[in-house]
Amino acid sequence: MSNPLLKLTDVETYIGGSHILRGVDLEIHPGEVVALMGRNGVGKTTTLRSITGVLPVRAGSIMLAGQPIEQLPIDVRARAGLGYVPQGRDIFPHLTVEENLQIGLVVHGRKGAAARSALDRVFALFPVLKEMLSRKGGVLSGGQQQQLAIGRALLTDPKLLILDEPTEGIQPSIIDQIGDTLKKLKAPRAPQSALDQAARDVAEIKQAVQQLRREHSLAILLVEQFVDFCREVADRFYAMDRGAVVISGPIATLTDEVVKEHLQV
Ligand SMILES: Nc1ncnc2c1ncn2[C@@H]1O[C@H](COP(=O)(O)OP(=O)(O)OP(=O)(O)O)[C@@H](O)[C@H]1O
Ligand SMILES: [Mg+2]
Numbered sequence: 001m002s003n004p005l006l007k008l009t010d011v012e013t014y015i016g017g018s019h020i021l022r023g024v025d026l027e028i029h030p031g032e033v034v035a036l037m038g039r040n041g042v043g044k045t046t047t048l049r050s051i052t053g054v055l056p057v058r059a060g061s062i063m064l065a066g067q068p069i070e071q072l073p074i075d076v077r078a079r080a081g082l083g084y085v086p087q088g089r090d091i092f093p094h095l096t097v098e099e100n101l102q103i104g105l106v107v108h109g110r111k112g113a114a115a116r117s118a119l120d121r122v123f124a125l126f127p128v129l130k131e132m133l134s135r136k137g138g139v140l141s142g143g144q145q146q147q148l149a150i151g152r153a154l155l156t157d158p159k160l161l162i163l164d165e166p167t168e169g170i171q172p173s174i175i176d177q178i179g180d181t182l183k184k185l186k187a188p189r190a191p192q193s194a195l196d197q198a199a200r201d202v203a204e205i206k207q208a209v210q211q212l213r214r215e216h217s218l219a220i221l222l223v224e225q226f227v228d229f230c231r232e233v234a235d236r237f238y239a240m241d242r243g244a245v246v247i248s249g250p251i252a253t254l255t256d257e258v259v260k261e262h263l264q265v
Contacts, residue, residue, distance in 0.1 A: 003066060005030045005219050006051070006160055011060035011070075013043075013050045020046045022243040023060070028160065033209060033220045035230040035251070037263055038240035044223045045087055047240070048164055051221075052084045053077045065159070078107070083158025087165050087223075089145045091152070093138025097129055100137050100148055104155030122151040125208045143167075143201020150208065161212065164223045166205050202229070209233040227259055239263060 004027040013021035021043050028034045036044050049055040051062060053074040062070040069077050078084070091100050101122070105115045123130040126147040132140065137148060146166050153161060210233055212218050224230050230237060231251055238248040239262040246262055 002029050004028060004063070005032075005065055006221070007061075007063045008047075008051070009061045009063075011047070011050055011062065012058045013046055013055055014058050015046065015055065020243050021050060021057075024050075024240070024243070024245055026238055026245060026248075028219050028221055030159075030219055032236065033222065033234045035234035035237040036221060036223045036240065037225070037227075037230065037237055039263060039265060042240040043243045044240060045164055046243075048084070048086075048162055048221070048223060051077075052082055052162065078156065078158075081159030083153035083156050083161045085146075085149045085153050085161070085163045085166065087168065089142065090149045091137040091140075091145050094136060096134050096136055097140070097148055098133040101129070101152055101155060104152035108156045110155070118155050118157070122154055125154070125211060126151050126204065128204070141197055141201060143198065143205060146201070146205060147208070150205070159219065161218060161220045163220065165225065166209075166222065167202055167224065167226055167229060206233055225263075227254065227263065230254065 007027040008024050011021050011024040012019070024043070024047055026034075026036070026047070036047060038044050046055060050057050050070075053069075053072060053076075057070050060070070061068055064077070064080055064082070067080075069080060072080070092103070095103075101119065105111075105118065108118075110118055128144055129148060129151055132144070137145060140148065146168075150161070150163065150166065206229065209220060209222070212220060222230070222234065224234075231254060234251045236248065236250055237254050238245050239258070240246065241262060247258060
């Protein structure tokens with residue numbers, strides 16, 4: 001087994017006076033896709049914020065490629081290889097798609113040919129972004145905005161891409177109805193209804209995750225409530241409850257019993 005790319009040991013995080021994370025242990029190996037799951041309010045986002053440095057940890061350690069990062073500021077952790085797409089639509093609605101992407105390039109200091117090849121990689125993953133370069137971010141569908149946010153994070157060339165509920169902007173109430181529809185979707189076509197658009201968006205994000213997974217240099221930590229989505233894209237899962245990991249394992253061990261006990265409301 002390779003050395004972990006990221007390793008959390010006994011991480012304790014407080015928000016104000018509240019003890020939120022109570023000894024979180026988690027690790028991700030190079031090239032792995034790991035799903036972090038759990039009901040609302042159990043500490044998934046807090047875990048991601050602790051990893052990226054948005055929240056300080058009170059105790060425990062966070063190692064990135066063997067180096068402790070838990071005391072480093074956010075921007076230093078980002079340059080060390082963490083690409084973070086927070087929960088919600090993290091794009092600038094009044095800037096164009098192109099301008100939103102430029103921000104990712106500027107953060108990483110890429111110019112000229114390096115910038116163009118990085119952009120080409122993003123367009124290969126998310127062709128819709130290339131078609132919409134001059135559109136304002138705010139007019140994209142929820143899923144397209146999510147693709148833009150992921151694309152921008154990829155332009156910083158992360159070792160670990162951290163996604164907080166990438167399907168959330170995509171009408172969550174209908175995602176679990178989509179199921180098999182996803183598999184039937186082939187080439188992009190004009191959306192016929194909101195359901196079709198949402199299904200296409202989910203399919204495109206799923207394909208992108210699977211494609212990134214095949215490029216073994218990149219690992220992905222994904223917070224996601226939709227079990228089927230996790231089963232299709234993840235290698236392993238962790239489930240949290242009340243600030244700690246309660247069960248983890250290969251994605252094949254995410255059985256319906258486990259879902260019922262730890263994930264269903
Ligand atoms: N700014 C805050 N002030 C006080 N408590 C907070 C704050 N942010 C989060 N919490 C609390 O911390 C706990 C964990 O929140 P967190 O956002 O990590 O949950 P989550 O698992 O990501 O949930 P969700 O699925 O709803 O996104 C919750 O009980 C929440 O109420
Ligand atoms: Mg959350």
